[in-house]
Each structure stands twice: as structure tokens, then as C-alpha cells.
Amino acid sequence: MRPAPQQRILLAVLCLVALVDRAAAQEAAAAPAEAATPGTSLSRGYSLQDADDVALPLNPVKPRSAATEQRMDALGWFMTGRMFDNRFPREASEAGAAPDGRVKQERQKALKAFRKAVKLEPDTIDLYRYLIPLEIEFKNLEAAVRYGEKVAQLDPDDWKIQQLLASNAAESGQLPDAIKHLEQAVNSPRMDKHSPQYVLLQKSLGVLYARTGQTEQAADAYEILFDVVKNPDKYGLDQRAQKVLLSDPLTGYEQIGQVLLEAKRLESALDAFERAAKASPRLGVGNLSYNRARVLFLSEKYDEALVELDKYFDAQKRSKGRLPYQLLAEILAKQNRSDELIRRLEAIAENDAQNVDLQYFLADRLTDVNELERARNLYDSMLRKGGDASGYAGLARVLRKMQKSDELLDALGRGFARGEDAIAMLEPEVKAISQDKALMEALVESGRKRAKSDELKFEEALLLAKFAAVMKEAESSGEFYRMAIALNREGRPTVLIQLEMAEMFLKLRKYPQAVEAFGEILNSGQLNDRGQAMTYSSMAQALAYDNRTDEALAAISKAIKLDDDEAQYRFYEAWIYGHAKRWDDAIQKFEQLIRDFPDEKRMILVTQFSLSNVYVQKGDVKTGEEILEKVLEDNPDNSQVNNDLGYLWADQGKNLDRAESMIRKALAVEPDNGAYLDSLGWVLFKLNRVEEAIPPLEQATQKSMGGDGTIWDHLGDVKLKAMHVDEAISAWTTALKHLEEEGTSDVQLIDKIKDKLKQHGGIQPKPADKDAP
Incomplete structure (x- = not known):
């Protein structure tokens, strides 16, 4: 008969004690015992019923150490977790053995018990194997990953854990980390290299290698997959599993051939393409001709490649979109016959007039050689027949070159109305237009005319709002955003347009x-609590920048109350105090944040940087430096701490050689970071390597990142030391302009720059007022 729950708990505890201290248990068990009755002290033993043997407490001869006591507690929690975990197994609940709510409660108790066990014994790997599945079951993925990372440290060869970490990293967009974990998984000595699990891992690796441009590594993985689909029995795959692999676009013969071709493994690629043709006879003939042409092209057999490509064109195949015509252009270029391309395309188009990809490719080439009217007519013709999103991108390019603002606005608006795919295709054109101020101004004027005659469309208004923002015309941008909001009928949610407008004002410092x-x-009533919290947070930043500190603090306080995930909003609260130069309040809030959220590692790191900066701004450079030194000790490879501490040392003229080394280490990770380039220039200046300091500082001025006034000030100092006085004056003047635009409250820096300009003739004294006494 199965023991009652109370008996099982008692037996579990007694067994644990016996395991830890068996010798003492035997000695105690040999002593005479008295039967216990209800109310009797437990020191004299205990029995559930009168006829039961008395269970005596086991008093060890030698007192246990603190470590042993902790291990005992961990084992107790582990056994408790196992009991709750096993009471209603998942398969039992599925069979209807217990109500779902009861099962969930039991398993939650198991989860809490295992967590306590792990906290007491963090280096006992088996505990995690019970905890992690429960964390995943209750969708606590962040905790599951954190525990998985611990297991990976304790046992790098656990391929299942590596697979879990890889999956999480890939979903988070951290592809290098995902690849690292997958590599550890496939190389684990416990991994059977001829198992379905190995195949799955190689598939994931191959896809990620291909996405990150690691051509050779991707080809290595796909060589294995090629072997798998040719010899499924070798890897324990049945016929169904083989079909699944071949029907997947990521692992079919065609994709295998594509990856191998990119790595120039031509023989294997051709083999894969030929198998693809046999597997899909309907598409096979034309596709095989195209793929053979690619192989021949890479083999530098250009005439033979053209022959194969012509077979594809003669069959009037369209499955490869524009790629065959691009290949034709590349082959002719290799033969110095590019002048034949348009003629050849026109000849193919005569026999395949309904081929949209071909017509658009021809129109693109006509645009390249500035035959703009012919290209425009071709785009218009295809778009009247329906066309696709790429037609609007091509037409926009032609009209941009022709500087036809009114027609360009119409084409862009129609393209944007086609949805996300069209918007993505139009992005390069929008970027090109954004670099042509005269054309943007003409587009805005066209938009105003349309608005007056009620002809402006929603997509056009929204686009013009963005162009006006690029021109830093906040008033015009806001005007068009409000038009877009008024015209919005079945488009995106209005709140998203309002948010774009608000962020535009914030970015352009119209607080x-x-x-x-x-x-x-906030007054629209369209936001949930989390959305309101985020909006109050953004409003608080705008209020802080507008020097309305009390209102900013009230706004961030509302964000904190609305969102349970308070850490980021508590950070902004501390930042507001710092921005207002209320240093002691900022320090107290930052330090409280670190104490209250010990598990928020990234937030703590950002907070430490901010806390250090507050101490420095307050004048306590020593404490600010000590904080960064501690961060560096814990995170020696972190680029920001290497830069920030290096810059702090450079600014004080101390530890200059090490500071240079640390800043260069940061730049190796982020070579285009303007702040890091500024730091390098500044430390080189302090090392009296003036000519070396100029290039990184000049590069830093080209990176728009905030703090531009300080960078230009540094450049001015370096230029002066290099005896380029006029360039120094120009740099300081630019620094002053940036500081005034930024609305900085750093009065000391502004006064210093003005003094430098006066001293070197950059600011002329104002003439005296003739009416002054």
C-alpha cells in the first residue's frame, strides 16, 4: 500500500538524514527507545500510531559543518520538489487523473522547491535538470536561459542545454551567440554524429552560417546535410523524415546547391542542382539550365554559360525572377560586351511581353543609362496592368532623376499604400531623396498645394512629415503629421502616428x-498600462530637457506605478535628478536601484556608468573612478568601461599609456563609435602626439551622437596645439553652435570656449552702445 503524503514526507526527511550521517544514525538507533504519545517531546521519538516503531531523531556524534547543513537543506528542498513534481505527472493529467488547476498548483510548488535547492547548492548540476524544464513549462524563459548558462559553465558538453541557449539567442537576434552554442553542441563528445539530433543541429548551424555570411562554414554544414538526404539510413532517418528535409526550402536540393555554389564547390553544387531537377520535373528543365549557367559562369566558361542561359529564356521560365537577367548582365560584363545588354533584353521581352520581372529589369537598365522617358513609359505601362511593389520603386527612381516632384509624390504615395513590402522596396529611394534638400522642399510644396485643394492622401502626408523632419523643420513636420492623422481611415493605428510625431519633436529638441x-x-484612451507607462517615461524626458524637473518627476512616478517592471523607469527617475544637477538625489536613486534589482545585470551595468558620471559631475572624481575600476574588474572586455575609464584618466592626465590601450580595445569592438574616437584623440593629445590626435577627432565630428560640442572643443584645442589657429577658431565656433542647439546647461564649458575665441580673435567685442553713459 502506498504511504500517505504525511508519511512520505517523514520518510524522505529520515532517509536524507540517514544518508548524510549514517554512522550517527546507526548508533542512535541502537539505543533503547520509549514509545511516543501525542504531545510527547520529539526528542524522545515519534510514531504515527501506537503499534508503529518509534522514529528517533538522529543526533550526530560530530556536529555538522555549516556547509553540510546547507547541503542538507538543499537535499530537503530537492526531495520536496521531486515529490510535488511526481505527484501528478504531465501524462497523468493529460489522462484526466487530476484537474488541470490542481496539477498546476502542484508543479508550481515543485518549481519553488527546486529554485530553493539551486539557491543553496548552485554548483550541483543535477538540480538544474529538474528546474529548467519547469521554468520553460511556466514560460519563465529568461530564468530558464539564466540557469542554462550556469549548466553550460558546469558542463560544457551538455548538448541539450547548448541547444536551448542557441534557440534563445537566435530568437533574440543574437546570432553569433546562437552559433557558438550550436558549435559546442555538435562538437560535444556525447553527441552521436549519426543521429537525427545531430542532423537537426547541423541544419540550424548551416542556416545561421548562411545568414551571417560565413560562406565556407555554411558549405561545410550543408555538405553534411547533402550526405543526410542522400544517405538517410546512415543518420537514423526514415523516409518521412527525409521527405521533410527535402521539402523544406532551407534544406532542399536547390538550397543545398545554392550554398555550395556560393562557396565555389562547383561539382557538389551541380550534383545538388541535377537532383533538384529530377525531384521536380515541372520546374526542373528551366531551373537546371539557369543553375548550370551559374556553375559555368563561376568556372569562367562564359560562352557555354550563355548557351545554357538562353535555354532558360527560350523556355520562357519565370521561377527565378530577375536573377537570370542579372546573370546575363554579369556574363556580358566579363566579356566586355555590356553594350549588348539592353538589345538582348529587348529581344527576350518581345517573346515574353507579360514577364513583369523582365520588363522591370529592362526599365532599370534604361534608367541606368539615363533613357528616362523610355523607362518611365515602361514602368507606367506595367503598373497600369497591375505590376508589383518594385514597379513603384523603379518609377520613383526615374522621377527623382527627372526632378518631377508632383509626380514623384504621387508614385511614392501609391507605393506606400501597397503595404510593408512596397515600403521596404521604396526605402532606398526615400533615403536618396532625403539627401536632396531642393527636391524635398519641392515635394513639401507640392504637398501643401494638394492639401489646399483637398487632394492630399494619407500616405503622402505621412511621407512629407518624415521629409520635413529630415530637414529639421519641426513645425512643417508636425503640420503634415496632423494632416496624416486627420486623413487616416483604414491605415495604421492613429496612436502610432501620434507617437512618431511626439518622438520627432523630442529628437528635434522641440520639448x-x-x-x-x-x-x-495619453488622453486618447488607446493605451494599455504598459503603453501608458512608456509614454509617461518619454514625456518625463521631454520635461526634463525643458528644465521642468518637478513635472518630469511627477510623470516618471506615474510610469513607475503603472508598470510592474519598474527598473527602467526607476533608472529614468535617477537620470532626471542627475540632469537637474541634483547630484545627491541622483546618487541615492541610482544606488537604491542597484540594491533593489540585483538580478538585472544589464540595468545595473548601465546604472554604474551613470552613477560614476554623476560623481564626476559633482566633483568627486575619485569615487567616479573607483566605480569604473570595479566595473572593469568584473567586465574586463566591456568596451564602454574601457573607453569611459580610459577617457577619465586621460582627462586627468594620468595612466595615459594604459588609457590609450583601453580606448583602443574599445574601438576594436566599435570602430565607428564617435565617443570612442573622441577619447582616442583626447588621450593622444594628452600624450603630446598632436598630429596623431587630429584624424580620430575629425572622424568623431562626423558621427552624430550627442555631445558634439565637447568633441569640437577637443578638436579646437588640438588644432591650436598644432598651430592651425584658423581651424581651431572654426572648431570652437562649431562647438559653441552645437552647445547652444543642444540647450546644454554646462555654462562652464560654454564660458571656456568663449574665452578661447576671444583670446584668439574668434569673437569680436560688441561695439559700445552710443547711448550708453
Whole structure:
């Protein structure tokens, strides 16, 4: 008969004690015992019923150490977790043995018990094997990954854990980390290299290698997959599993051939393409001709490649989109016959007039050689027949070159109305237009005319709002955003447009307008609690920048109350105090944040940087330096701490050689980071290597990242030391302009720059007022 729950608990505890201290248990068991009755002290033993043997407490001869006591506690929690975990197994609940709610409660108790066991014994790997599945079951993925990372440290050869970490990293977009974990999984000595699990891991690796441009590594993985689909029995795959692999676009013969071709493994690639043709006879003939042409092209057999490509064209195949015509252009270029391309395309088009990809490719080439009217007519013709999103991108390119603003606005608006795919295709054109201020101004003027005659469309208004923002015309941008909101019928949610407008005002430092726009969003009633919290947070930033500190603190306080995940909003609260130069309040809030959220590692790191900066701004450079030194000790490869501490040392003129080394280490990770380039220039200047300091500082001025005034000030100092006085004056003048635009409250820096300009003739004294006494 199965023991009752109370008996099982008692027996579990007694067994644990016996395992830890068996000798003492035997000695105690040999002593005479008295039967216990209810109410009797447990020191005299205990029995559930009168006829039961008395269970005596086991008093060890030698007192246990603290470590042993902790291990005992961990074992107790582990056994408790196992009991709750096994009471209603998942398969039993599925069979209807217990109500779902009861099962969930039991398993939650198991989860809590295992967590306590792991906390007491963090280096006992078996505990995690019970905890992690429960964390995943209750969708606590962040915790599961954190525990998985611990297991990976304790046992790098656990391929299942590596697979879990890889999956999480890939879903988070951290592809290098995902690849690292997958590599450890496939190389684990416990991994059977001829198992379905190995095949799955190689598939994941191959796909990630291909996505990250690691051509050779991707080809290595796909060589294995090629062997798998040719010899499934060798890897324990049945016929169904083989079909699944071959029907997957990521692992079919065609994709295998594509990956191998990119790595120039031509023989294997051709083999894969030929198998693809046999597997799909309907598409096979034309596709095989195209793929053979690619192989021949890479083999530098250009005439033979053209022959195979012509077979594809003669069959009037369209499965490869524009790629065959691009290949034709590349072959002719290799033969110095590019002048034949348009003629050849026109001849193919005569026999395949309904081929949209061909017509668009021809129109693109006509645009390249500035035959703009012919290209425009071709685009218009295809778009009247329906066309696709790429037609609007091509037409926009032609009209941009022709500087036809009114027609360009119409083409862009129609393209944007086609949805996300069209918007993505139009992006390069929008970027090109954004670099042509005269054309943007003409587009805005066209938009205003349309608005007056009620002809402006929603997509056009939204696009013009973005162009006006690029031109830093906040008022015009806001005007068109409001038009878009009024015209919005079945488009995107209005709140998203309002949010774009508010963020535009914030970015362009129009803080009162930003506050008003965020207020409109909050009053719209379209946001859930989390959305309201995020909006209050953004409003708080705008208020802080507008030097309305008390209102900013009130706004961030509302964000904190609305969202349970308080850490980021508590950070902004501390930042607001710092921005207002209320240093002691900022320090108290940052330090409290670190204490309250010990598990938020990334937030703590950011907070430490901010806390250090507050101490430095307050004048306590020593404490600010000590914080960064501790961060460096814990995170020696972190680029920001290497830069920030290096810059702090450079600014004080100390530890200059090490500071240079640390800043260069940061730049190796982020070579285009403007702040890091500024730091390098500044430390080289302090090392009296003036000519070396100029290039990184000049590069830093080209990176728009905030703090531009300080960078230009540094450049001015270096130029002066290099005896380029006029260039120094120009740099300081630019620094002053940036500081005024930024609305900085750093009065000391502004006064220093003005003094430098006066000293070197950059600022002329104002003439005296003739009416002054």
C-alpha cells in the first residue's frame, strides 16, 4: 500500500538524514527507545500510531559543518520538489487523473522547491535538470536561459542545454551567440554524429552560417546535410523524415546547391542542382539550365554559360525572377560586351511581353543609362496592368532623376499604400531623396498645394512629415503629421502616428511640443498600462530637457506605478535628478536601484556608468573612478568601461599609456563609435602626439551622437596645439553652435570656449552702445 503524503514526507526527511550521517544514525538507533504519545517531546521519538516503531531523531556524534547543513537543506528542498513534481505527472493529467488547476498548483510548488535547492547548492548540476524544464513549462524563459548558462559553465558538453541557449539567442537576434552554442553542441563528445539530433543541429548551424555570411562554414554544414538526404539510413532517418528535409526550402536540393555554389564547390553544387531537377520535373528543365549557367559562369566558361542561359529564356521560365537577367548582365560584363545588354533584353521581352520581372529589369537598365522617358513609359505601362511593389520603386527612381516632384509624390504615395513590402522596396529611394534638400522642399510644396485643394492622401502626408523632419523643420513636420492623422481611415493605428510625431519633436529638441504630443497620446484612451507607462517615461524626458524637473518627476512616478517592471523607469527617475544637477538625489536613486534589482545585470551595468558620471559631475572624481575600476574588474572586455575609464584618466592626465590601450580595445569592438574616437584623440593629445590626435577627432565630428560640442572643443584645442589657429577658431565656433542647439546647461564649458575665441580673435567685442553713459 502506498504511504500517505504525511508519511512520505517523514520518510524522505529520515532517509536524507540517514544518508548524510549514517554512522550517527546507526548508533542512535541502537539505543533503547520509549514509545511516543501525542504531545510527547520529539526528542524522545515519534510514531504515527501506537503499534508503529518509534522514529528517533538522529543526533550526530560530530556536529555538522555549516556547509553540510546547507547541503542538507538543499537535499530537503530537492526531495520536496521531486515529490510535488511526481505527484501528478504531465501524462497523468493529460489522462484526466487530476484537474488541470490542481496539477498546476502542484508543479508550481515543485518549481519553488527546486529554485530553493539551486539557491543553496548552485554548483550541483543535477538540480538544474529538474528546474529548467519547469521554468520553460511556466514560460519563465529568461530564468530558464539564466540557469542554462550556469549548466553550460558546469558542463560544457551538455548538448541539450547548448541547444536551448542557441534557440534563445537566435530568437533574440543574437546570432553569433546562437552559433557558438550550436558549435559546442555538435562538437560535444556525447553527441552521436549519426543521429537525427545531430542532423537537426547541423541544419540550424548551416542556416545561421548562411545568414551571417560565413560562406565556407555554411558549405561545410550543408555538405553534411547533402550526405543526410542522400544517405538517410546512415543518420537514423526514415523516409518521412527525409521527405521533410527535402521539402523544406532551407534544406532542399536547390538550397543545398545554392550554398555550395556560393562557396565555389562547383561539382557538389551541380550534383545538388541535377537532383533538384529530377525531384521536380515541372520546374526542373528551366531551373537546371539557369543553375548550370551559374556553375559555368563561376568556372569562367562564359560562352557555354550563355548557351545554357538562353535555354532558360527560350523556355520562357519565370521561377527565378530577375536573377537570370542579372546573370546575363554579369556574363556580358566579363566579356566586355555590356553594350549588348539592353538589345538582348529587348529581344527576350518581345517573346515574353507579360514577364513583369523582365520588363522591370529592362526599365532599370534604361534608367541606368539615363533613357528616362523610355523607362518611365515602361514602368507606367506595367503598373497600369497591375505590376508589383518594385514597379513603384523603379518609377520613383526615374522621377527623382527627372526632378518631377508632383509626380514623384504621387508614385511614392501609391507605393506606400501597397503595404510593408512596397515600403521596404521604396526605402532606398526615400533615403536618396532625403539627401536632396531642393527636391524635398519641392515635394513639401507640392504637398501643401494638394492639401489646399483637398487632394492630399494619407500616405503622402505621412511621407512629407518624415521629409520635413529630415530637414529639421519641426513645425512643417508636425503640420503634415496632423494632416496624416486627420486623413487616416483604414491605415495604421492613429496612436502610432501620434507617437512618431511626439518622438520627432523630442529628437528635434522641440520639448514643449513633444510634451503636448505625448499628452495627446495619453488622453486618447488607446493605451494599455504598459503603453501608458512608456509614454509617461518619454514625456518625463521631454520635461526634463525643458528644465521642468518637478513635472518630469511627477510623470516618471506615474510610469513607475503603472508598470510592474519598474527598473527602467526607476533608472529614468535617477537620470532626471542627475540632469537637474541634483547630484545627491541622483546618487541615492541610482544606488537604491542597484540594491533593489540585483538580478538585472544589464540595468545595473548601465546604472554604474551613470552613477560614476554623476560623481564626476559633482566633483568627486575619485569615487567616479573607483566605480569604473570595479566595473572593469568584473567586465574586463566591456568596451564602454574601457573607453569611459580610459577617457577619465586621460582627462586627468594620468595612466595615459594604459588609457590609450583601453580606448583602443574599445574601438576594436566599435570602430565607428564617435565617443570612442573622441577619447582616442583626447588621450593622444594628452600624450603630446598632436598630429596623431587630429584624424580620430575629425572622424568623431562626423558621427552624430550627442555631445558634439565637447568633441569640437577637443578638436579646437588640438588644432591650436598644432598651430592651425584658423581651424581651431572654426572648431570652437562649431562647438559653441552645437552647445547652444543642444540647450546644454554646462555654462562652464560654454564660458571656456568663449574665452578661447576671444583670446584668439574668434569673437569680436560688441561695439559700445552710443547711448550708453
